[in-house]
Amino acid sequence: xxxxxxxxxxxxxxxxxxxxxxxxxxxxxxxxxxxxxxxxxxxxxxxxxxxxxxxxxxxxxxxxxxxxxxxxxxxxxxxxxxxxxxxxxxxxxxxxxxxxxxxxxxxxxxxxxxxxxxxxxxxxxxxxxxxxxxxxxxxxxxxxxxxxxxxxxxxxxxxxxxxxxxxxxxxxxxxxxxxxxxxxxxxxxxxxxxxxxxxxxxxxxxxxxxxxxxxxxxxxxxxxxxxxxxxxxxxxxxxxxxxxxxxxxxxxxxxxxxxxxxxxxxxxxxxxxxxxxxxxxxxxxxxxxxxxxxxxxxxxxxxxxxxxxxxxxxxxxxxxxxxxxxxxxxxxxxxxxxxxxxxxxxxxxxxxxxxxxxxxxxxxxxxxxxxxxxxxxxxxxxxxxxxxxxxxxxxxxxxxxxxxxxxxxxxxxxxxxxxxxxxxxxxxxxxxxxxxxxxxxxxxxxxxxxxxxxxxxxxxxxxxxxxxxxxxxxxxxxxxxxxxxxxxxxxxxxxxxxxxxxxxxxxxxxxxxxxxxxxxxxxxxxxxxxxxxxxxxxxxxxxxxxxxxxxxxxxxxxxxxxxxxxxxxxxxxxxxxxxxxxxx
Amino acid sequence: xxxxxxxxxxxxxxxxxxxxxxxxxxxxxxxxxxxxxxxxxxxxxxxxxxxxxxxxxxxxxxxxxxxxxxxxxxxxxxxxxxxxxxxxxxxxxxxxxxxxxxxxxxxxxxxxxxxxxxxxxxxxxxxxxxxxxxxxxxxxxxxxxxxxxxxxxxxxxxxxxxxxxxxxxxxxxxxxxxxxxxxxxxxxxxxxxxxxxxxxxxxxxxxxxxxxxxxxxxxxxxxxxxxxxxxxxxxxxxxxxxxxxxxxxxxxxxxxxxxxxxx
Numbered sequence: 001x002x003x004x005x006x007x008x009x010x011x012x013x014x015x016x017x018x019x020x021x022x023x024x025x026x027x028x029x030x031x032x033x034x035x036x037x038x039x040x041x042x043x044x045x046x047x048x049x050x051x052x053x054x055x056x057x058x059x060x061x062x063x064x065x066x067x068x069x070x071x072x073x074x075x076x077x078x079x080x081x082x083x084x085x086x087x088x089x090x091x092x093x094x095x096x097x098x099x100x101x102x103x104x105x106x107x108x109x110x111x112x113x114x115x116x117x118x119x120x121x122x123x124x125x126x127x128x129x130x131x132x133x134x135x136x137x138x139x140x141x142x143x144x145x146x147x148x149x150x151x152x153x154x155x156x157x158x159x160x161x162x163x164x165x166x167x168x169x170x171x172x173x174x175x176x177x178x179x180x181x182x183x184x185x186x187x188x189x190x191x192x193x194x195x196x197x198x199x200x201x202x203x204x205x206x207x208x209x210x211x212x213x214x215x216x217x218x219x220x221x222x223x224x225x226x227x228x229x230x231x232x233x234x235x236x237x238x239x240x241x242x243x244x245x246x247x248x249x250x251x252x253x254x255x256x257x258x259x260x261x262x263x264x265x266x267x268x269x270x271x272x273x274x275x276x277x278x279x280x281x282x283x284x285x286x287x288x289x290x291x292x293x294x295x296x297x298x299x300x301x302x303x304x305x306x307x308x309x310x311x312x313x314x315x316x317x318x319x320x321x322x323x324x325x326x327x328x329x330x331x332x333x334x335x336x337x338x339x340x341x342x343x344x345x346x347x348x349x350x351x352x353x354x355x356x357x358x359x360x361x362x363x364x365x366x367x368x369x370x371x372x373x374x375x376x377x378x379x380x381x382x383x384x385x386x387x388x389x390x391x392x393x394x395x396x397x398x399x400x401x402x403x404x405x406x407x408x409x410x411x412x413x414x415x416x417x418x419x420x421x422x423x424x425x426x427x428x429x430x431x432x433x434x435x436x437x438x439x440x441x442x443x444x445x446x447x448x449x450x451x452x453x454x455x456x457x458x459x460x461x462x463x464x465x466x467x468x469x470x471x472x473x474x475x476x477x478x479x480x481x482x483x484x485x486x487x488x489x490x491x492x493x494x495x496x497x498x499x500x501x502x503x504x505x506x507x508x509x510x511x512x513x514x515x516x517x518x519x520x521x522x523x524x525x526x527x528x529x530x531x532x533x534x535x536x537x538x539x540x541x542x543x544x545x546x547x548x549x550x551x552x553x554x555x556x557x558x559x560x561x562x563x564x565x566x567x568x569x570x571x572x573x574x575x576x577x578x579x580x581x582x583x584x
Numbered sequence: 585x586x587x588x589x590x591x592x593x594x595x596x597x598x599x600x601x602x603x604x605x606x607x608x609x610x611x612x613x614x615x616x617x618x619x620x621x622x623x624x625x626x627x628x629x630x631x632x633x634x635x636x637x638x639x640x641x642x643x644x645x646x647x648x649x650x651x652x653x654x655x656x657x658x659x660x661x662x663x664x665x666x667x668x669x670x671x672x673x674x675x676x677x678x679x680x681x682x683x684x685x686x687x688x689x690x691x692x693x694x695x696x697x698x699x700x701x702x703x704x705x706x707x708x709x710x711x712x713x714x715x716x717x718x719x720x721x722x723x724x725x726x727x728x729x730x731x732x733x734x735x736x737x738x739x740x741x742x743x744x745x746x747x748x749x750x751x752x753x754x755x756x757x758x759x760x761x762x763x764x765x766x767x768x769x770x771x772x773x774x775x776x777x778x779x780x781x782x783x784x785x786x787x788x789x790x791x792x793x794x795x796x797x798x799x800x801x802x803x804x805x806x807x808x809x810x811x812x813x814x815x816x817x818x819x820x821x822x823x824x825x826x827x828x829x830x831x832x833x834x835x836x837x838x839x840x841x842x843x844x845x846x847x
Contacts, residue, residue, distance in 0.1 A: 078820040152817050158794060159777040159819060166712070166777055167819040253795025258712070258776045260736050270778060270793055304651070310664035335780065337793045340695035344688055351684035358676035359669060361640055366668070368647040370660035375585045375652060383648060387593060390640045391600070394633040397680060401687025404626050406694070407787040410780060410815040452585065456592065463596045467603055474607040474626075476784035478815045481823040489784055489811050492610040565659035572659070 019129075021121035022548060026128050027107025028441060033132060034099035034430075037090050040139070042508050044087040051075045053501025055483045068147065077482040078168045081150035084480055085169075086142070088153030089177065092284065093184050094135055096426050100291035101226070102131065102191060104433045105219040107441055109195065111539035111546060112213050114204025114555040114577075119197035123190050130187035138180035141173040149174040152480060154281070157251035157273050158263075161243045165258050175244065178237050185234035188226050195223035204538070206557035211576065213537045213561040214308060217315050218294025221322040222287050228326065229283040236276035243268070274336055278329035286325045288422045289389075290318060292429020293360060296382045296389075299432050300364055302535045303379035304371030305572055307562040310363040317356035317363075324353050334405045343402050350400035357393050361386065372565075376533070377451030381432035384459045385425055391463075392421025395470065410480075413473020416466045424462040431458070431514070438518075439532050443545045444525030446517050454513040461507025468496040468503075536575045537561055559583065586652030590645035597641040601634055612784040615806040615831065621690045622787040629683055636676075694788070694801060700767040703801065706760060707771045709741060710779030710792040713821035715812065716740050717760045719841060721752030754844045761830040763837040764807050770800045780816035783829055789815050804831040 017025065050059070058073035069079030110118055118124045141148040146168040151159045155177070164171030199220045203212075242248040243265070251273045252265035301308045308314060330338060330346030364386050373379065395417040398404050408414065431454075439445045475493040477484060484490050531540040536559070542551050555577045563574035568584035608627065614620045707718040707726060718741060720726045727743045727750015734742035740757070743750040762768045772781055774792040781800065782789035785808075790800045812827030832840060 076820075077823065081817070081820060081822070150817075150820060156778055156817070159817070162777075255731055256776055256794050257731050257734055257742075260734070262731050263776075269795065271796075305653075305659040307661065307663050309662070310666075310669050313664065313669050335789050336791050337796050337798045340691065343691065343695075347687065348681065348684045351680040352677065354680040355673050355677040358636075359673050362669060362672040363664070365640070365643055365647060366665065368644075368651060370662070371651050372653040372657060372659045373586065373648060373651050375589070375648075380585075380589065383589065383644065387596075387641060387644055390644075391637065394637050397633050397683060398626070398629050401625070401629065401684060403622055403687050403690035404629065406690065406789060407622055407626070407784070409789060410782070456588075460592065460596070463600065467596075467600045471603055471607040471610075474604070475610050476612055476782075478782065478813050480817045481813075482820075483823050484813075486824070486826065487811055487813060489612045565661045567661055 019125060021117070021125050023106050023110050023118045023121065023124060024441070024546065026124050027103055027105070029128050030098050030102030030106060030131070031104070031441075033128075033135060034095045034103055037094035037098065037135065041087055041090040041095055042511065044083045044090070046504060046508055047075075048080065048083050048087060049501040049504045051080050051482065053498045055485060075482075078150050079147065080482040081152075081480065082142070082148035082169050082173075085150055085152050085177075086138070086148050089138060089181070091423065092153060092288070093181070094131075094138070096288035096422060097188065097284070098131065099430045100288065100295075100426065100433070101195070101219060101222050102128070104295070104437060105195060105222070105291060108437060108539055109216060109219050110198060110202065111440075111542070111550060112216055112537050113198065113202050114207060114538045114551065114557065115198065115202035116550050118194050119202055120194050124194050127187045127190035127194065130183055130190070134180045134183035134187060137176055137183060141169075141176040141180070144172040144176065146171045146173050149177045154277060155240070155273075156277075157240065157243070157270050158256060160273075161240060161252050162256075162258060162263060163244060165261070175241070178241050182234055182237040182241075185230040185237070188230045189234075192223040192226035192230070195219055196227065199223075204555050204557060207576075211557055211560050213294075214297040214311070214314055214318070215291070215294035217318050218290045221318050222290045225283045225287050225290075225322050225325065229280040229287070232276055233280035236273060236280070239276075240273065271333070271336055271338060274333050275329070278332045279326075282329040282332065283322075283325045285418070285422045286322055288426045289429070290322060292385055292426050292432075293318065293389075295429050295433040295436070296364065296385045297367070298537070299378050299382040299436050300367045300386075301562045301564060302436075302533050303374040303376055303382075304368050305374070305564045306367055306371040307560075307564055308363070309366030309369070310359075311560070311562065313359055314363055317359045320356040321353060324349065324356070328353065331400055331405070334402050335409050347400055347402045351397060354393070354397060357389075361390055376435070377446070377448055377455055378432050378436035378533075380452065380455040381428050381435060384455065385428040385432060387459070388420055388425035388428055388462060392417060392419075392425055396421070407476070408473060410478060411473040412469050412477045412479050415479050416469035416473055419469075420462070420466050424466065428458075431455075436533070437539075438521060439525075439528035440539055440544050440546070442522055443527060444521050444523075445528045445532060446521035446525060450513055450517045450520070454510060454517065457510035457513070458507060461503055461510060464503035465500050465507060468500050472496050534571070534573055536563055536573050538576055541575060541577055586649050590649035593641050593645040593648070597638055597645075601638065604630065604634075612810070613806070613808075614787060615785045615804045615808065615810065616787075616802055617805065618690050618693060618802065619785065619787040621693075625687055625690065628686070632679060632683060699769060699799070699801065703767040703769040704762065705769045705771060706762070707773070708760065708781060708792070709773045709775055710781070710814070710818070710825075711740070711775040712777065712819050713814070713825035715758050715760070715781070715825070715827040716775075717756045717758075717827075719754040719756075719844075721754055721845075723749055723752055725749040727751065727753050752845075754841060756844050758826070759828045759830060760812070761832055761837055761840045762804060763834040764804055764831050766834070767801060767803045770802075772798045772800055777818050778816045779814050779818045779825065781827075782813050782815035783810060784813070785810040785829070791816050807831045807833060
């Protein structure tokens with residue numbers, strides 16, 4: 001397998017950068033795609049926050065940029081909902097799925113396995129370009145008649161199935177959205193297959209399963225989830241397209257009347273879509289966050305100079321979270337009209353996910369306990385990940401209960417909960433991974449001082465946005481509301497919108513420090529050498545950035561992944577490929 | 585940096601606990617026994633996760649401060665602690681599963697008990713962007729509907745004029761009045777897309793699904809006027825799909841009904 005993709009010394013720009021089969025180039029491509037997408041996603045969230053914080057203000061400048069959506073400087077409700085839909089879609093798919101797995105997974109996994117490349121390099125290239133095409137298709141939705149869809153990233157039918165009659169953006173914009181998601185599913189499936197085959201088949205000599213870094217376990221489990229979840233969404237998307245254009249009725253029942261017109265559909269079920277969507281959608285949360293858990297375990301151990309606390313339990317917890325994730329999708333549907341009996345089962349199963357999650361938290365704290373913490377920026381973001389994971393996870397204990405969901409479902413409490421855990425915690429994982437692996441990827445170190453300021457502002461900002469949003473949720477504020485000012489029961493909740501908006505502006509502004517750091521670091525950052533963090537895993541045994549064939553000679557592994565502070569060893573760490581006799 | 589981060593984490597922890605604690609006083613009033621039961625389960629849950637939250641963030645901050653690098657101290661070379669890990673899993677598991685079971689009580693009362701035969705049945709049908717509220721009238725029977733009979737102005741539900749049961753039906757747009765102290769069974773449906781019938785003061789919501797007729801029961805113990813926002817994204821007017829629940833004394837309710845009939 002490895003012989004078929006030896007890398008010739010010199011290639012043109014197109015083969016080297018655009019259509020490369022080198023996992024490192026593809027990893028960087030995914031990472032850059034996520035960076036572009038996150039800029040879009042953040043800008044959209046700022047527009048959303050602008051409307052919520054200042055619903056009566058007019059913005060003449062924005063009227064010039066969005067002549068349709070902000071006609072006269074006032075945001076149209078349908079434009080607001082398009083932003084909500086596209087922000088969610090952009091972030092969930094093209095940032096939180098793309099960066100952790102496609103980006104860092106692609107770049108680092110083969111290096112940590114001591115492999116020369118992924119198992120199927122051409123397939124890898126294909127999966128990136130299909131994903132890029134999906135991204136372009138999604139962005140196009142903004143520019144067609146009616147604009148982008150307004151039905152939310154969950155695209156519940158009948159709203160998503162009936163075309164422009166139910167709302168602007170539900171015509172061609174919705175078709176492009178479905179097409180984009182279908183392409184994304186296809187790309188992710190190919191990627192997942194590649195990750196699984198690579199992990200199982202390309203490990204170097206001596207790298208037994210018990211010696212794998214937790215990052216590898218996390219990417220492996222994530223790929224397994226992706227392989228099982230994405231096909232279901234793909235099938236759902238195809239059925240939805242058929243309902244829209246081929247006259248089928250999978251999701252649309254009979255007897256509907258829209259705007260005084262009878263709809264010609266019979267016998268479908270809107271709940272069927274919700275089951276298909278959430279069968280994918282809940283595991284998707286873990287697709288977004290498991291790689292962050294892996295990176296956090298790795299980084300905490302490196303910078304605490306201690307072995308990972310409870311390695312086996314951590315591997316078990318990753319698997320348990322990943323697999324339990326397939327049995328809890330119904331907690332998104334307690335009030336959907338689904339059987340109340342199954343709701344009870346889904347509720348109890350949901351709260352059992354708290355067990356492996358708590359185990360991970362205990363073991364992260366255990367890793368810190370008695371360590372000597374080096375508070376690099378990567379370490380700070382990993383610590384921030386632990387904090388946000390705990391906070392966002394605990395509010396899940398509230399929402400996972402059927403009785404409480406009766407009140408809190410579809411309020412901004414839910415928005416605050418999932419933004420803390422799958423938005424902020426996952427982003428902190430991505431930041432931690434970026435500060436940690438940037439030197440390996442680009443051969444330059446990022447600026448630590450700038451990084452620390454970036455971290456402090458982002459941590460405070462994340463809580464300043466989402467703690468008051470929990471409070472609004474407890475007061476019963478519904479989500480996806482363009483303007484709630486006519487509801488008197490929300491009188492105490494509405495003033496919080498401005499606080500949240502300012503916090504969002506400051507947090508987004510702090511990300512300019514990150515961008516500046518990437519630009520500065522990429523051009524002027526000091527050269528790191530092979531192993532700037534004195535880490536043990538195999539990616540640190542080769543040059544930064546690694547040569548096209550990854551390793552000058554095939555590594556052989558003799559040690560577990562996290563041997564730090566080994567008593568009697570010549571250094572305070574034992575690298576995985578150090579000779580066996582290094583360890584006394 | 586270690587001390588700074590520890591202080592930031594502790595400050596965030598204290599601020600979050602105080603802020604969420606204060607939110608309880610700003611929730612809409614609870615106007616049924618079930619709503620009060622939801623509240624007490626909510627506060628119990630918030631207390632339990634509050635303890636876990638303070639414990640975890642507190643320890644995190646303390647470890648960051650206590651174990652920051654410096655001096656010649658060597659990191660402990662330990663790989664785990666089986667009984668500590670197992671113990672944590674058991675304690676957390678027991679706490680969360682207990683909450684999960686307790687958290688079913690209101691749910692079971694709402695959905696899995698025998699309906700009250702004396703309940704007043706009210707039909708609520710969502711459409712973009714209004715709630716159609718129908719009462720069966722003195723005969724207690726809803727007239728049959730047919731989409732061919734729909735007239736957006738005069739007959740939004742399409743009640744058939746050839747069905748005698750429909751003649752005394754009363755339809756109100758966006759306002760649902762109910763007598764205090766009596767069990768109400770709302771039968772929820774939708775004409776077009778999904779909506780969700782949310783009554784914050786009763787702590788309940790239920791999606792309305794075209795093609796399904798879903799019952800939702802409540803018994804308000806307090807009179808007053810309460811808002812009914814739509815809680816499932818239903819199109820560009822979602823935010824202004826606002827209903828009103830009026831809980832009235834029985835006599836007042838009867839006269840309200842008579843007024844509606846006269847209109």
